[in-house]
Amino acid sequence: MNIGQAARASGVSAKMIRHYETIGLIVKAARSLSGYRHYQARDVHTLRFIRRARMAGFSTVQIKKLLSLWQDRQPAREVKQLAAEHLIDLQARITELESIAQALTQLIEHCHGGERPECPILDNLAGDEPAR
Amino acid sequence: MNIGQAARASGVSAKMIRHYETIGLIVKAARSLSGYRHYQARDVHTLRFIRRARMAGFSTVQIKKLLSLWQDRQPAREVKQLAAEHLIDLQARITELESIAQALTQLIEHCHGGERPECPILDNLAGDEPAR
DNA sequence: ACTTGACCTTCCAACGATGGCAAGGTTCAG
DNA sequence: CTGAACCTTGCCATCGTTGGAAGGTCAAGT
Numbered sequence: 079m080n081i082g083q084a085a086r087a088s089g090v091s092a093k094m095i096r097h098y099e100t101i102g103l104i105v106k107a108a109r110s111l112s113g114y115r116h117y118q119a120r121d122v123h124t125l126r127f128i129r130r131a132r133m134a135g136f137s138t139v140q141i142k143k144l145l146s147l148w149q150d151r152q153p154a155r156e157v158k159q160l161a162a163e164h165l166i167d168l169q170a171r172i173t174e175l176e177s178i179a180q181a182l183t184q185l186i187e188h189c190h191g192g193e194r195p196e197c198p199i200l201d202n203l204a205g206d207e208p209a210r
Numbered sequence: 211m212n213i214g215q216a217a218r219a220s221g222v223s224a225k226m227i228r229h230y231e232t233i234g235l236i237v238k239a240a241r242s243l244s245g246y247r248h249y250q251a252r253d254v255h256t257l258r259f260i261r262r263a264r265m266a267g268f269s270t271v272q273i274k275k276l277l278s279l280w281q282d283r284q285p286a287r288e289v290k291q292l293a294a295e296h297l298i299d300l301q302a303r304i305t306e307l308e309s310i311a312q313a314l315t316q317l318i319e320h321c322h323g324g325e326r327p328e329c330p331i332l333d334n335l336a337g338d339e340p341a342r
Numbered sequence: 343a344c345t346t347g348a349c350c351t352t353c354c355a356a357c358g359a360t361g362g363c364a365a366g367g368t369t370c371a372g
Numbered sequence: 373c374t375g376a377a378c379c380t381t382g383c384c385a386t387c388g389t390t391g392g393a394a395g396g397t398c399a400a401g402t
Contacts, residue, residue: 191287
């Protein structure tokens with residue numbers, strides 16, 4: 079299977095497959111005589127794993143660990159730990175975004191939105207307190 | 211006022227002040243004979259505006275618009291519109307992160323976390339459904 | 343055989359916002 | 373005059389992903 083087929087089968091773009099290879103996230107693919115990479119079903123499986131982990135917001139570093147935990151059948155403890163750390167990260171980001179959204183909502187509510195220029199949103203950005 | 215003073219006064223690093231200048235977010239600073247940039251109080255004010263807008267999660271492109279709305283005293287309508295669009299963005303990001311976090315929470319709950327390798331988190335990434 | 347189009351290769355660059363470092367010039371106080 | 377603190381430009385790195393350019397390969401149609 080060439081890289082294009084592997085890409086379609088896994089949902090990871092050929093571009094990214096090559097990239098993952100260069101950063102060492104996946105092992106170097108076998109090559110044909112003419113230099114084409116070729117892939118097996120298990121490589122596609124791995125790529126799909128990576129794609130799903132990316133969708134879950136794991137960083138490539140984390141995915142690297144997850145992959146080794148997966149492929150070496152390490153104790154679930156470690157996986158759980160990693161996932162829990164990531165979850166804490168996610169929650170922190172959510173909380174931060176929420177407080178920004180909350181402040182912005184307030185400001186928008188208080189803006190008349192008409193043709194006059196005065197606007198609490200701008201006033202807030204310009205002046206008193208940061209929009210947090 | 212030199213760039214360092216402007217940086218301290220505005221909370222924007224000197225690095226970023228130069229960067230904002232190169233990308234055209236702020237106008238080119240006046241220079242001394244020896245090439246030092248120098249700033250007025252109103253520049254600091256502008257920088258503070260930018261810093262607050264960044265903290266509120268606006269992109270530089272959006273900030274560029276906000277700045278011109280602010281400085282040209284355009285109708286509040288336009289500001290409100292821009293802020294509302296940004297808010298929708300924020301909310302979409304929050305929603306997405308929340309659904310990821312929710313799925314991950316589920317998976318973590320179902321993981322025994324012990325020394326055996328089998329783990330629903332890995333199973334999920336490897337197999338059936340994406341972690342959304 | 344030959345052309346064509348789809349595919350593959352590598353390398354280089356960009357996004358957005360920021361930090362860091364290096365090599366060199368300037369300013370000011372001691 | 374020297375040293376510290378400041379400034380200048382420029383390049384590199386992050387992180388994940390995408391795009392392009394220039395060129396080689398393959399398979400199908402003529």
